[in-house]
Amino acid sequence: MDKLIIEGGVALSGEIKISGAKNSALPILAATLLTAEPVRISNLPHLHDITTMIELLGCMGIDSIIDEKMTVEVDNSNINSFRAPYELVKTMRASILVLGPLLARFGWAEVSFPGGCAIGSRPVDQHLRGLEKMGAQVNIEDGYIKATSAGRLKGAHIAMDIVTVGGTENLMMAACMAEGRTVIENAAREPEVVDLARCLVAMGASIGGIGSDTLEIDGVDELHGCEYRIMPDRIETGTYLVAAAATGGKVRLRNTSANLLESVLLKLREAGAKVDHGDDWIEIDMTGDRPKSVHVKTSPYPAFPTDMQAQFTALNAIAVGTGTVTETVFENRLIQIHELNRMGAKISLEGNTAIVSGVEQLKAAPVMASDLRASASLVIAGLVAKGATKIDRIYHIDRGYECIEEKLGQLGASIRRVPA
Secondary structure (H helix, E strand, O other), X not given: OOEEEEEOOOOOEEEEEOOEOHHHHHHHHHHHHHOOOXXXXXXXXXXXXXXXXXXXXXXXOOEEEEOOOOOEEEEOOOOOOOEEOHHHHOOOHHHHHHHHHHHHHHOEEEEXXXXXXXXXOOOOHHHHHHHHHXXXXXXXXXXXXXXXXXXXXXXXXXXXXXXXXXXXXXHHHHHOOOEOEEEEEOOOOOHHHHHHHHHHHHOOOEEEOOOOOEEEEEOOOOOOOOEEEOOEOHHHHHHHHHHHHHHOOEEEEEOOOHHHOHHHHHHHHHOOOEEEEOOOEEEEEOOOOOOEOOOEEEOOOOOEOHHHHHHHHHHHHOOEOEEEEXXXXXXXXXXXHHHHHHOOOEEEEEOOEEEEEOOOOOEOOEEEOOOHHHHHHHHHHHHHOEOEEEEEOOXXXXXXXXXXXXXXXXXXXXXXXXXX
């Protein structure tokens, strides 16, 4: 199991390219199950979760060809299994997204309950209730979700109890081939949901209300192949912007869009950063200054994203003043504060709010990653800490950040990967 070793104290400077969005690529890979024709997807990030999803498709008999530019062509005309086994699903929650497409096209799916980061309860009941409203019979047996449909799924009016990205994506994919119209109210509006919807439209789906909280999907008899480019990763973008701000640096990120993370850019400006952007780039400049503390509260899009709160906790840890970070989406997602405190941060926890009193200097310490975004906060802390920070269990980082040590190295950071 590899570790990262970071020698802190270097202000990040330079230019890097942002990868495609993992949280967009995974549902789009699942959506290829909806057609017998080849689907060509470009701008895939080179991540373990992507490899796992392609392996999951492969165990169903689906052929995938990937080139050196991380463009994949998926052909499931010879699919021979409708089962997603525990051995693969346990490592990645997004595996649940094959449920809707398999049920819509084949009338049968058997999917293990999903795994992923240990950041709290993320029940799939919204997925299952929606599918049952569309006529599916769903049973839970031996840790597997077993769903069947007698003929085509039927369009339905589905009002989601809570905003759920995965639930919206699963039901939207299932509805694309259901008989009649499906209306999904209180739908997630995240850019990754929009990206999936646009890919489905490119495959021949009829979806109205894209980008709003009410989706109207008219089912079609079949979908066809297409070529589609994955959107930039807004969370990777935000993470490198926060890293630059924490170190007092100046960086330019290419192959990204400011429209994807307006709430994050607003908070960076509040922290004292100068932010500029063009059609496909964002630049941040701290002019060597220490950031100012900010107050953030997570909420579904377009509000501040839960996937960025850990990074801003690290930013506040070395900022001028006292800031608060309130998590409203996942109950266990402030667990990174214990490791940050080991590095000299002054963070206290009151309910679901972290109160962060900024210090001038963090100190290196051996720390352990607990989930994907918490591990990113430890990397940011390591970049500003005095001494050599050792981060263990970095397989969490590898689930969401493509070549993080190489990209930070291009920005001048002293960071290396070593065997445990």
